[in-house]
Amino acid sequence: MNERCAKTLTIMLALPALLLPAACLLYILFKGIPALDWAMLSGSSQDAAFGSISALWPQITGSLLLMLGACLLAAPVALGGTLFYALAANIRQRKALLGIMHLLVGIPPIVYGLCGLIVLVHMLHWGISLLTGMVILAVIILPMLLMNSVNAIKRIPSEKTAAARALGLSNGQLIRRVWLPAAWPALMTGLLLGMARALSETAPILFTATVFSGVSWPDSLFSPVTSLQTHLFYLAQEGANAEAVDIAWASAVILIILVTALSFGASALRNIRMNG
Amino acid sequence: MLNLWMRTSALISLLVVVVMLGFLLQQSWPYWQHDGLNPLLSGDWYPYEHLFGLAAAIIGSFWAALIALAIAIPTGLAAAVMSTEILPGPWRSLMRSGMELLAGIPSVVYGLLGLWILLPLLQSNLHLLTGHNLLAAGLLLSVMVLPTIMVMTQDALCEVSSHQRDTAASLGMGWSARLWRVLLPQAWPGIRSGILLALGRALGETMAVMLVVGSMDRIPDPWYNLLAPAQTLTSRIGREIGESAFGSMHFSALMACGLLLALITITISMLAHIRSDKISVNRP
């Protein structure tokens, strides 16, 4: 009886955790899907006046560009850092590297935004631009990419590495022939999760990379963009304009679909790794 | 070539930290120099009168985070216990997927949900002048940090060895005694890390908080009044950063908010990291 009591109590307490994901998702879909089709198809942001914004294509493009740029900048550094950890570092350096990564993970994204504002926007005179946003997002996802790939390399059985060494493989050959074939699903999983993260960050790019309207395709890396995340933020505040709020919900749906697709891709790859 | 790439990458990671903290300190230096640590005690923030007190925002940040934890810790722990100790295997991964879904929802979407569901609910049910307040921010944050606590607790519980579970069972301990005397104490270091990470996340969350907190620079009066609009460090930065000219005292004060936020969250994540380090050392 006592046991059943305790279990019931636990389940009661846990109920919000069971219901919230479904409730949030269903509510967003319920609000967003009806607005989705015409929000996607009509007009372009150039033609739209304030408050009657339609067609989310420029925003989607902007978000994807920021995400891709961030990954392309962060991935080589993360991989290089991982190889340093695995091949060149002594124990103290390893500890220091992981310590720094833990430290970076803990810093709130908006602080990265502030630093980007000081260094990139003002000191390097990049202005409010696509490149600024890419670099800031790259720094934000760097620690998660690096820690993930360090774990991936650590998980390769040491016998494999030892065997390769015994065969006289150089570092480069070891990486190409042994490590990459064994670790690529894990590395890709990390990359996909990093992309999902870059796609959902809003605060750090709000005042460093994006503008409200007027961009369909950025002229250069030094032009600002529009993004789905920041667009959603602006529209969320337009409570008195029903149309804008509908589009905000539609943007939320698109954003969640993109992020979820990336996470699903990541878990699919994780399963390959486990089965393979 | 390989060597150069490796070393450059490692150096970049190190430089990022140095550059970030360095420039935050440099830019906020005029502010600290001007007033010392006095503004930490004052709640008056009037940029045009050159009054930059941080107390209201600091208190607001901590209140919001505390509310979030007060809700998320019991719920997250119960959910983790339920998924590992009560439900059969397939349900476990389903609950975990649910949590990962919740964790994947971008914060600005939570802001939208807060603005359109939470605020009207609070306003009409509690008969408030406005739903914009610390309670709203705390409730929203509790949903956002719930996955962190739940997932970390679940991992920690799964790592309690079956040997210990069997011993406890053979001693004739009941389900709840096993939970309280064996499982939770054994898993505590991991749970603690989860809670600290959640605290850091709650303190640093910007978009969702900014949309619902009301942005009033006022210390809650009386101190437990959570139903009035307030301010947090993050929402202050988010709201005012665009309008402060680079190099002005206002800009410097906002950078001080950022530096403070960075230092607090770094301390918290270091505490969490040291903890998790110890577990892995102790593990056979």
Added chain:
Amino acid sequence: MQRISYFILAAVFLGAQAHDAAAVTLHAAGSTTVLPVVSTAAAAYHRQHPDVTITVSGGGSGVGIASMIQHTADIGMASREIDAEEAAKLNGKVDVLTIAKDAVAVVVSKAVYVGGVHQLSLRQIADIYRGKIKNWETLGGPDAQILVIDKEASRGTRHVFAEAVLGDAHARAPGASVISGSNNEEQALVAHSDQAIGMLSNAWLNDDVRGIAVGEGNKAIFPDIGHVRDSSYPISRSLHILLSKKGPPEAREFANFLLSPQGQAIVKKSGYLPVR
């Protein structure tokens, strides 16, 4: 792997660059009161001059002026005059062009208006913002507490309102219950409450957000364009755009477009008083 990623980065960069060599992107930022005019005009201007793209973002007059000081925008938008501190930083490097005029309306929720509050004197409004009057009943309205909406300190509407009502553009408002940012955010707050008072440009008035007459007895004036034109409404102002003296010539051409009959028609359509 690395080579591929750099190749892609280069391709993205070139793709962005290849858009049009002669294309110019101008960035406008600032007052959300001026934003609808500039945003609509930017779209119209882009149709006539496809090589000029104008991106627009909000943030408030403070942002508009700050971005001229920091050279982060080509066109600043402001719904107030530049104050002494800002003028010192701008150091005469910026031209101010007045493109329209409007009224800062004192707005109340529909329920308050219907409940009997149609006009307030400047003194009564000041008492509300100073926290001396807390209930609508005192003012002949329904028995409900007053939700006093203040604006962020650097907002143009805030400056103009505080100067007219409280006597100083930067005066504190101890009676305020909540702070809002953009016009849209404030409009939403007023519309979703039934006991609110706030300040908004006359272009944002609608059925849920009612402007009340300002003044004593039968001399009270409603905030409409006619009363801005004959200068009888006490809280009216000019809307400006700011151009850097050394800025791109295209920005100046766009400013001329705003002052042309076509631009002034957009001003009128947006709900403001044209200046030409």
